[in-house]
Amino acid sequence: MIRRFFRAARRLLKRKPAAQPQKAAPLAAMPPGTRGPTRISEAMLSALRGQKAAPAQQTQVFTLPQHPAGVLPTGNTGLAMDSAVGAVQSWANGFALSGYYSEGITFLGYAYLSELAQRPEYRVISETIATEMTRKWIRFTSNDGEDKADKITELENEFKRLNVRDMFCRAAEQDGFFGRGHIYIDTGDTDSPDELQKSIGDGWDKLSIAKLAKKPIQALRTVEAVWCYPTNYNSNDPLKDNWYRPDSWYVQAKIVHTTRLITLIGREVPDLLKPTYSFGGLSLSQMVKPYVDNWLETRQSVNDIISAFTVFVLASNLQETLQADGDQLFKRAELFNLVRSNRGLMMIDKDTEDFKNVSASLSGLDMLQAQSQEHMASVSHIPLVKLLGTQPAGLNASSEGEIMVFYDHIHSFQEKLFRQPIHRLVGLVMISLWGETDDGIDFEFEKLEETDEKEAAEVEKTKAERDQILIDAGVISPEESRKRVAADPDSDFSSINVDDMPELIDEEEEGLAPKGGTMIKDLGETGAEKDAPAV
Structure with a gap:
C-alpha cells in the first residue's frame, strides 16, 4: 500500500500544470505614450441589440376623443355605445396598427391643442386668418331692384347689436385652434332643457317663422369644442343628409339641437376619422405642428x-x-x-x-x-x-402678387366657411325683426384689397366717363346713371336723393349749362375766361 501511494505521487508530480488565463497588464505598468485596447462589454451589446429589435410603439389612430367631466350626463359613456362606430374603429385600427398604412397621425386632444394655442407660432396663424376673414366683413344688397335701404339699415343695426362680426371671428379662431367652432343662438330658451332639444329651422322655412316670429334673439355666444360632445347621428345610410352629422350636442350635460348652434368646420376629415375628432375637423395647429x-x-x-x-x-x-x-x-x-x-x-x-x-x-x-x-x-x-x-x-x-393671392384664398375660404351660416343667420334675424324673410335682400363679402385716394379718384373718373358715353349714345338715361351713383357704396355721392334730379333746362336758360351739349370755357392767350360756342 505504501508503494502504491508513492507511485501515484510520482505520476502527479510528472503532470504539466494547467494553463492559466493571462491577465491584462494594468494601465500603470504600460509604457508611457501607449494606450490600452478599447474594451466593449457584452452587456452593452446586449442592451443595444434588444433596443434595436424592439418594435416601434404603435398608436391607436381610430380612437374616441376624451372630453372633460361634466360635458356628458352622469352615466353616459358617449359614442362608445354606438356599435357601428366601434365596429368601424376596430376594422380601421387593424390596418393602422400594422404599420404599413399609418404614421400614427391621430387627434391630439383638446387639452394638448389648448396648450399649443399659447405658442405664437400656432396662435398667429389662426388669428391672422380669422381677422382677415372678418376685417372688411359683409355688405347687404338688394337684388330685386326695389329700394330696401330702410330694411338693410335695420338689418345692419341688428347685426351690430348681436356682435355678429366678432362672434364669427372668434369661432374662426377656435376652428383654427381645435378644428371646430360653435356659435350658440340664444333665443331665451337656455334654461328650458326640453325646448333646447327642439329645432328652430334653417332660418328660411315655416318652422323658423313659428319659433322666432317677432321674437328677439337675445345674444350670440361662442362655445369651444371641448364643451360640446356629439350625440345622435346617422351611421347607417350614407344617402341621407345627416350622414355622419350629429342631430344634437351635449353642452355641459344639456342636449342642444344642432340648429341652435352655428358650427364652423373649415377642414373636414374623412368619415372614418370623424368620431375620432369628435365630429370636428383638422385644426391648423395640428397641420402646422x-x-x-x-x-x-x-x-x-x-x-x-x-x-x-x-x-x-x-x-x-x-x-x-x-x-x-x-x-x-x-x-x-x-x-x-x-x-x-x-x-x-x-x-x-x-x-x-x-x-x-x-x-x-x-x-x-x-x-x-x-x-x-x-x-x-x-x-x-x-x-x-x-x-x-x-x-x-x-x-x-x-x-404685391403674394398679397393678392392670399386675398383670393381668404375670399374663397369666406365663401366656403361663412356663406351658409351667415345666410341662415340672416333669415333668423329677418324673422325675429319682421316675422318673415325677404328674398330680395342678400349679402356679399367686401373686397379685401385697399385702394388709396388717388386710385379711388381714377376709378370714379373712369365710371363717370363711361356713364357720359352711354348717355350720349342713348344707351342709358341720366336718371339711370344717377341711380348707379347713389347705389355705389364707394362713391362720394351715395347719399344723394335719386328722385331729386337737377333741372337742366333752367340751368341752360341761366347760362349755367349749355344747350344740347357741354359748355367749353376758352381762356385765350390772356387767360381771361370767355364763353365758347356749345358743342
Whole structure:
C-alpha cells in the first residue's frame, strides 16, 4: 500500500500544470505614450441589440376623443355605445396598427391643442386668418331692384347689436385652434332643457317663422369644442343628409339641437376619422405642428452654436492634477474664463503648453433658420410679409402678387366657411325683426384689397366717363346713371336723393349749362375766361 501511494505521487508530480488565463497588464505598468485596447462589454451589446429589435410603439389612430367631466350626463359613456362606430374603429385600427398604412397621425386632444394655442407660432396663424376673414366683413344688397335701404339699415343695426362680426371671428379662431367652432343662438330658451332639444329651422322655412316670429334673439355666444360632445347621428345610410352629422350636442350635460348652434368646420376629415375628432375637423395647429417642431429645434440648435461656436483649448500636463496643489490647473482655467475678453492675455509655458481655439463656421446658419421658419407659411397659405413681417429682398422685389393671392384664398375660404351660416343667420334675424324673410335682400363679402385716394379718384373718373358715353349714345338715361351713383357704396355721392334730379333746362336758360351739349370755357392767350360756342 505504501508503494502504491508513492507511485501515484510520482505520476502527479510528472503532470504539466494547467494553463492559466493571462491577465491584462494594468494601465500603470504600460509604457508611457501607449494606450490600452478599447474594451466593449457584452452587456452593452446586449442592451443595444434588444433596443434595436424592439418594435416601434404603435398608436391607436381610430380612437374616441376624451372630453372633460361634466360635458356628458352622469352615466353616459358617449359614442362608445354606438356599435357601428366601434365596429368601424376596430376594422380601421387593424390596418393602422400594422404599420404599413399609418404614421400614427391621430387627434391630439383638446387639452394638448389648448396648450399649443399659447405658442405664437400656432396662435398667429389662426388669428391672422380669422381677422382677415372678418376685417372688411359683409355688405347687404338688394337684388330685386326695389329700394330696401330702410330694411338693410335695420338689418345692419341688428347685426351690430348681436356682435355678429366678432362672434364669427372668434369661432374662426377656435376652428383654427381645435378644428371646430360653435356659435350658440340664444333665443331665451337656455334654461328650458326640453325646448333646447327642439329645432328652430334653417332660418328660411315655416318652422323658423313659428319659433322666432317677432321674437328677439337675445345674444350670440361662442362655445369651444371641448364643451360640446356629439350625440345622435346617422351611421347607417350614407344617402341621407345627416350622414355622419350629429342631430344634437351635449353642452355641459344639456342636449342642444344642432340648429341652435352655428358650427364652423373649415377642414373636414374623412368619415372614418370623424368620431375620432369628435365630429370636428383638422385644426391648423395640428397641420402646422411638424413644421413648428422643425423650426423650434432649428432655432435652438442655431442658438446653441452661436453661444459656443468657439472653444479654447489649453494643452498642458494633466498629471499635475494628481500631485499636491493639483487644483491649481483648474483654478487657472476658471480665472481665464472669468476675465476672458478681447483685451485679455493668456500666459502659457513655452515648452510644455500650447493654447489655441477651435471655431465652428457660422456661414449659412441664417439661411437655414429662415427656411425652417418660412416652411410654416406653406401650410397656412399666409405670405411671409403677413405672417412674419419679412420683406422681400432684391431689386424691384415686391410682395404685391403674394398679397393678392392670399386675398383670393381668404375670399374663397369666406365663401366656403361663412356663406351658409351667415345666410341662415340672416333669415333668423329677418324673422325675429319682421316675422318673415325677404328674398330680395342678400349679402356679399367686401373686397379685401385697399385702394388709396388717388386710385379711388381714377376709378370714379373712369365710371363717370363711361356713364357720359352711354348717355350720349342713348344707351342709358341720366336718371339711370344717377341711380348707379347713389347705389355705389364707394362713391362720394351715395347719399344723394335719386328722385331729386337737377333741372337742366333752367340751368341752360341761366347760362349755367349749355344747350344740347357741354359748355367749353376758352381762356385765350390772356387767360381771361370767355364763353365758347356749345358743342
